[in-house]
Amino acid sequence: MASLPYADVDSNLRDLAGKAEGFGRLAVGGLHGPIYSVTTLADDGPGSLREGCRRQEPLWIVFEISGTINLSSYLSVSSYKTIDGRGQRIKFTGKGLRLKECEHIIICNLEFEGGRGHDVDGIQIKPNSRHIWIDRCSLHDYDDGLIDITRQSTDITVSRCYFSQHDKTMLIGADPSHIGDRCIRVTIHHCFFDGTRQRQPRVRFGKVHLYNNYTRNWSVYAVCASVESQIYSQNNIYEAGEKKVAFKYYTEMAADMEEAKSGLIRSEGDLFLSGAQSCLLTGIGEECIFHPSEYYPTWTIELASDSLKNVLQVCTGWQAIPRPAELMTSA
Template identity: 30%
Template sequence: MGPQGVNYVIWQFVLTIVIVIFFVPKLSSAKQSKLMGLNMNMIDRCWRPNSEWRRQRQQIVTCSIDYVGKMTNNIGKDLIQYEVTDPNDDPINPKLGTLRYRASVIRGKVWITFQKDMNIRLNKPLLISSFTTIDGRGVNIHIANNACLMIFKTTNIIIHSIRIHHCKAQAPGMVMGPNGKVIHLGPIDGDAIRLVTASKIWIDHNTLNDCEDGLLDVTRGSSNVTISNNWFREQDKVMLLGHDDGYVRDKNMKVTVVYNHFGPNCNQRMPRIRHGYTHVANNLYLGLMQYAIGGSMGPSLKSEANLFIAPKVGSKEITWRQNGQTNGDKWEFHSVRDAFENGASFEVTNGGRVPKPNYSKDEYFQVVDVKSVRSLTRSSGALQCSRTSLC
């Protein structure tokens, strides 16, 4: 090819680039957001397509569903907005700027955000006051390598977009409790998040893994809890719902587990249920080893439109019942529209009715076809939000 031919090829290439840049229509931010929202689950579709989410963080209180209902009690004219600037931790005399200062000390409605990426090593469990939102969107927040979170006799709490991992058991000691009172705390197992006599708690879009005991416990009469969009991985005992076989107050427990991703390398308790009622819907189980859902003391379970993928080698049975119980009036383990791969199977209760969650208008959501579970859970875990627009 001569010089003229080379110049012609170059000119054609430049012209093509110019046409693409100036004449191919571009999607507006609104249209991009709309298209992105089509592939999201009901919770995410409510707020994530909003490019102004940073300035409108409180929008998410209208997006919660299931037993937690709408979290509108967490906002209002008296809301205190607080930014964490210091990753250090003093469990008895928290300093202004630290996470514990606002999470435990100040009464009233508090919305906590973070100035920058942080690795927070708590010296004692963080006890969170009522009407507190811990919002890690837009930054990379790790609570790890020692004590972790405890929700103790409080209500109306949101934990969002936090990475909680490598939590360790704690010896008894003094710690700043809810509402600024120093209390004596007994020995604590190494859980990522533990609920004790708590109500109206929303755990959404967190990544939890590699803890000494479990990842999430809902115990001692806790109820009205929604566990959504989380990524649980690399853990033996994942989620416990109900304190122990003798704690009958947990009969009133109501928990929804929805849009979560379990795996890889999760062994058991996804969840393990005692006494109460649990609706498990539209979750992806990828990496279970011993079993996925188990229980004792006659719990009620509706497993609906979940995707269970059994390991190639090992247990294929999804359910586990203490002492091998399978029948009887007290047991209600039911599978509705679930899907099973790699030979996975679900042992349902013989006879009886499928227990309904009986959601109120504010709690209700539509469980979608199991074929959509992979896309609905694709963004599970702490979010990687754009620093300029979408989350």
């Protein structure tokens, strides 16, 4: 039977810190700060999430209530914060979270739905942000992206998330003129992309490790490699609907180059169902694609199978789990 990683992170409140697999593995969030309790669904003011996120000290943010927080503007998250939705059901609507020039952020067990307005993403990560882990979030129906990672933001893991009812799902690297995005490194694993149209993800410049994800019924493509990107697709499940081609290559020219290039995809152990076609580029630079072991020693991976597919349909996104107790450990 398939199983998801991180079986131990819900035994103690702060056990999430530093436990991500992949490029976001160093993210500690608010490990070294006090608990901040959100006691109101108001957009701002005492006891609000916005009040906690703007504070400059490390905080482990938990919720004492469930319900919808209607954001009138992007909610900016400062460094060393954990936004921990375990034990409650919190949904964001209106706008989303903005991670701008910050580091060591953990976002766990939250819902994002119905973001409206130009350039409104569920979680927008730019510029110059790093050491970020997004885990067990449900994201649906925003006017722009669900998660966008751009402008030299790097060392990020997205795990166990559920994406649905959306067009341009996840953009990594925004524009061929942003050559600084060559530093971007992202791991996406054990996520379920359920009928989202495209960008699962679309990548420019960066290095992206995809493993044990389930993507089904896309209507443009599943994964897109654009200018200079390197995508390592390992033991994922791609189940086609009407559109069969899983991998697309878009050619663009980096601002400091004289020749346009697409990106590269290496597929290893992927399962293609319902006529899905990989359409891999053959004989063109596969040996130039990074291997994850160059950057982290281990990750939890299993064969792409019906068993894995079934588990990902149930165990991704927001979960009705209790908030762990904070068990003090001796030094």
